[in-house]
Amino acid sequence: MIRRSLAALLAASVVLPVAARAADLEVTHWWTSGGEAAAVAELAKAFDATGNKWVDGAIAGSGDTARPIMVSRITGGDPMAATQFNHGRQAEELVASGLMRNLDEVAAAENWKDVINPPSLLEGCTLDGHLYCVPVNIHSWEWLWLSNQAFADAGVAVPTNWDEFVAAGPALEKAGKVPLALGQQGWQMSGLFKDLVLGLGGKDLYLKVYGDKDSDLAGGADMAKVFKALGDARTLAKGSNVQNWNEATAMVISGKAGGQAMGDWAQGEFQVAGQVAGKDYTCLAGLGGAQYITTGGDAFYFPALEDEEKSKAQEVLAEVMLSPETQVAFNLKKGSLPVRGDVNLEAANDCMKKGLAILKEGNVLKSADELLSPDTTTQLNDLMSEFFSTELTPEDAQARFAELIASAD
Known part of the structure; x- marks a missing residue:
């Protein structure tokens, strides 16, 4: 691979695919925070440069809010041209019902099998031998984001692992800080739990x-130890009275909270706030424990359309999303890792470099979304939401967790 500086890469003259006739494509997604909006603007800019037009269909709220709306439109006969889902099985029923178009020809022409890393990302897009989605990034959940200022105010060293973070809780509270910022949504609590399973359980x-x-x-x-840590997390998160994940991230950015367990998309918020990794904030991969990342992230699916112009433009959008230039520009803003293994990310910050190093070592696992059905995921999210909002004991929560795993599909 010929390595070039980021500036040279972005300045290079690149011939992007151009549709025979321009088309407006509505693209739905749930990227509405500051960092997310900056990232999605890069996708829109790249597509608009082909002569087509990105019609932004952002849906406020989390994926849990947006997905039912997206599915309802597709099944109700009012499909958008492209829509975001997370890597995994969220669109499985739509694909099986014949409502999504396959991208076999585009993938073959663009040699996706040769450039996308890890290969499991394409496997997750494949059903019955046909490819149905474009993975645009690798988002890993396994991160603990720490406010250097909060720990300085509390007079304790910035932790290097989860146990040190828990131990610093009393000092943070004494300094008027919320030790653990956590939004009041089940998927955030479930993500924290999965972090603990991998980071502490291995x-x-x-x-x-x-x-x-x-x-x-x-x-x-072994899992009982994880649930004990989950109980510690519940104690640390008392006083975190925010709803959305980016509001919790803002608590860390402002020094009101010591840390947040959240996926690497949080990096986009730190960047928008002008904070520097390693100086203003610290990131611990695997909560400072197991150095693995999971292949969570985002992919775009393309509903089957009767309009020939829009169908051709869908193919252009698919190509653009995976072009090297777009992959660099988008992922640097999003805080995620590129799905292409042949792009140069010399401009990556300290935290992204940690993720890239883990990826290079091959320490990558499938995300829980790829291993569990959407129904099981929802049930687990509900359990975690109940745990953090009630006095449910770790022992009782574990017993119910084991029952859900026994019936999982």
């Missing part, structure tokens, strides 16, 4: 529970 426990659906392990001693 790779084997994670894969056997979520992949093999081993309910004995889910109810066993």
Whole structure:
């Protein structure tokens, strides 16, 4: 691979695919925070440069809010031209029902199999031998974001792992800080729990529970340690009275909170705020424990359309989303890792470089969204939401978790 500086890469004269006739394509997604909006603007700019037009269909709220709206439109006969889903099985029923178009020809022409890394991303887009989506990034959940200022105010060193973070909780509280910023939504709490499973329990426990659906392990001693840590997290998060994930990130940015367990998309918020990784904030991959990342992230699916012009423009959009230039511009703003293994990210910050190093080592696992059905994911989110909003004991929560894993699909 010929390495070039980021500036040279972005300044290079690139011939992007141009549709025979311009078309307006509505693209739905749930990227509405500051960092997300900056990232999606890069996708829109790249598509508009082909002579077509990106019609932004942002839906406020989380994916849990947006997905039912997206699915309802597609099944109700009012499809958008392209729509975001997370990597995994969220669009499986839509694809099986014949409502999504395959991208086999585009993928073959653009040699996606040769450039997309890891290969499991394309496997997750494939059903019955046909490819139905464009993975645009790798988002990993396994991060603890820490405010250097909050720990300085509390007179304690910035933690290097989860146990040190828990131990610093009293000092943070004494200094008027919320130790752990956490939004009041089930998917955020469930994400924190999965961080603890992998970061404290390790790779084997994670894969056997979520992949093999081993309910004995889910109810066993190793998982009991994870649920104890979840109880610590609940204590640390008391006083975190925000709803959305980016509001929790803002607490860390402002120094009102010590830390937040959140995916690497939080980096976009730190960047918009002008903060510098390693100086203003610290990131711990795997909560400072297991150095693995999961292949969570975002992919775009393309509903089957009768309009020939828009169908051709869909192919152009698919190509543009995976062009090297777009991959660099988009992921630097989003805080995620590119899905192409042949792009130069010399401009990556300290935290992104940690993620790239883990990816280079091959320490990548499938996300829980790829291993569990949407129904099971919803049930687990509901359990975590109940745990953080009630006095449900870790022991009782673990017993119910094991039952859900036993019946998971």
